[in-house]
Amino acid sequence: MLTRLTLRQLEYCVAAAEYGSIAEAAERIHVSSSSISSAIAHVESELSVALFVRHHGQGLSLTPVGQEVLRQIRHLLDQTLALYDVADTAQGAIRGPLRVGCLTPLAALVAPELCQGFARAHPGVQVTQVEDHQEGLIERLRQARIDVAITYDLSVAQADIAFEPLASLPPHVIVGETDPLAYRRVATLKELANRPMVLLDMPLSRDYFLALFHEAGVTPLIAARSPSPDVVRSLVANGVGYSLANVRPRSSHSLDGKKIVSVHLRGQPRPMLLGLAWACGQKPRHVVEAFMHRCRSFISNEYIPGMTPPGRDARGGAEGGPGQAPAGDTVSGAA
DSSP: OGGGSOHHHHHHHHHHHHHTOHHHHHHHHTSOHHHHHHHHHHHHHHHTSOOEEEETTTEEEEOHHHHHHHHHHHHHHHHHHHHHHHHHHHHTOOOEEEEEEEEHHHHTTTHIIIIIHHHHHOTTEEEEEEEEOHHHHHHHHHTTSOSEEEEESTTOOBTTEEEEEEEEEOOEEEEETTSGGGGOSEEOHHHHTTSEEEEEOOTTHHHHHHHHHHHTTOOOEEEEEESOHHHHHHHHHTTSOBEEESOOBSOOBOTTSOBEEEEEESSOOOOEEEEEEEETTSOOOHHHHHHHHHHHHHOSSSOOTTBOOTTBOTTSSBTTOTTSOOTTSOOOOBO
16 A cells, blocks of 8 residues: 555655644645645545544644554654665765754755755755754654754753754844944943843743843843744834844845844853754764765854854954954944
């Protein structure tokens, strides 16, 4: 019976189960909703069982038999990956499935150049890109639902998760171009604490930003919050308040077209480390090792896909280098 099912159809069923929604699964793994719906219908027809209960307007949930079938599907997919690795190691080839997780704030900037560039360089590789928050990525690594994650060092110091730092991303301040801080070179956490803040409200990320204020002995005045980096940037660009960020997109505008200005944060606040995370339980497959090598070649303090490198300002000069205004002088710069 399984000869009439494809691995791709099985993968789509797993994605639907993980996200509890066809639309959400389609968005996360970058395929059409109709492809996932068709895959589910085909698998249910072939197995003559209902895998999911459809809740109108509220997604999907697994039936009791669906839960058991999904366990077997995951086991089958894991066995398939092992077959690819045996063959690839023997032939020195780079091919097969590659499941890359990426922290949501990084996904639009870093992942396309790394993942799609790798797929173009190795046509035999089928790359699946999954975005999630940090806790979600760690859980996916533990359950072998992704092979490697491009993420920060937040909460990865655990016995079963390995982390390799590739670049250091210090926090900085972002403001709208009409904000008085836009004409400053630097700002302090103590002066920011008296101004309205827009907080990136993601698990662990918010704890990191709030800890910076705590270490400075102040408490921020939070005026708005959002789990979306794009929403945070738009709120900042529209004058709702400032925000703190580690990511420095090459674009100096929010999605609604308004300009954002980056201001250095005085002192040496703890940076986030950008790098690779993977499960320690087993050696990465050949295709995973090849992808990790690409990441090591493409990510450093001098170059990060989609970002202004941490050692340079948005105009391309080294921070604090010759010809730049000293700390506190008036100067406008892009985020």
